[in-house]
Amino acid sequence: MDELPLSRTYRFIEPGPVVLVATLHKERINIMTMSYHMVVQDGNQPLIGCIIGPWDHSFEALQETGECVIAIPTVDLASTVVEIGNCSGDEIDKFKTFGLTAMRARKVKPPLLAECLVNLECRVFDTSLVDKYNFFILAVVKAxxxxxxxxxxxxxxxxxxxxxxxxxxxxxxxxxxxxPDYL
Ligand SMILES: Cc1cc2nc3c(=O)[nH]c(=O)nc-3n(C[C@H](O)[C@H](O)[C@H](O)COP(=O)(O)O)c2cc1C
Known part of the structure; x- marks a missing residue:
C-alpha cells in the first residue's frame, strides 16, 4: 500500500449527492452548493448534519433565520451547481444569474427550486457544534x-x-x- 495523505481521506468517503442550500435573509434569496452533509437521524423526524462555513454568505443567513431548503439537483444541472458553488450571494443574485425558479415552500420562508428533483424544507435543530466545526443539524419539516x-x-x-x-x-x-423497514 502507498501512504494516502490524510487530506485525501474525504475523497474516498463518498458523500451523498451534491445539494443546493437555499436561504432567505434580509429579503434576499440565495443559494449555495454543499457536499459536506450526512444523515444524523432517519425515520419520521429526519435530521441532517451539514457543514456550512462562515466564509459563505449562507452561513450568516442560516444562523440568523434558522431556516433553509436543501434542494437536490440531478446531472443536467451539474455545471450550474459548480458555478453556484464558486460565487457568492454577497456579490450577485444567483437566482437571476443562473435562471433558477423559486417556488413557495410550505413551512419555511426560503424557496424550493423548481429545477431540482427533491426539495427538503429544513429548520436548524441543533447548533451546539457550529462554533467548533461549522456543523449544523437540520430537521426536515416538509419534503x-x-x-x-x-x-x-x-x-x-x-x-x-x-x-x-x-x-x-x-x-x-x-x-x-x-x-425490512428499508425496503
Ligand atoms: C462541489 C462543491 C461542494 C461544496 N460543498 C460545500 C460544503 O459542503 N460546505 C461549504 O461551506 N461550502 C461548500 N462549497 C462552497 C460554497 O458553495 C461556496 O463557498 C459558495 O460560494 C457559497 O455561496 P454563498 O457565499 O452565496 O453562501 C462547495 C462548493 C462546490 C463547488
Missing part, C-alpha cells in the same frame, strides 16, 4: 419530490472537481433480512 422528472441521476463530488454520476443499480433486497 417534496417532482414526480414528472425523468432525469433522476444525482451527482457526487470526488473532492477534486470531478464528479460521479449515479449509474448502475444493484438490487440486493433479498439479503436485507434484518432491515
Amino acid at each position: 417534496w419530490i417532482d414526480p414528472d422528472r425523468k432525469e433522476r441521476r444525482t451527482i457526487h463530488h470526488n473532492g477534486d472537481g470531478t464528479f460521479v454520476v449515479d449509474g448502475e443499480i444493484l438490487n440486493l433486497r433479498e439479503k436485507m433480512i434484518k432491515w
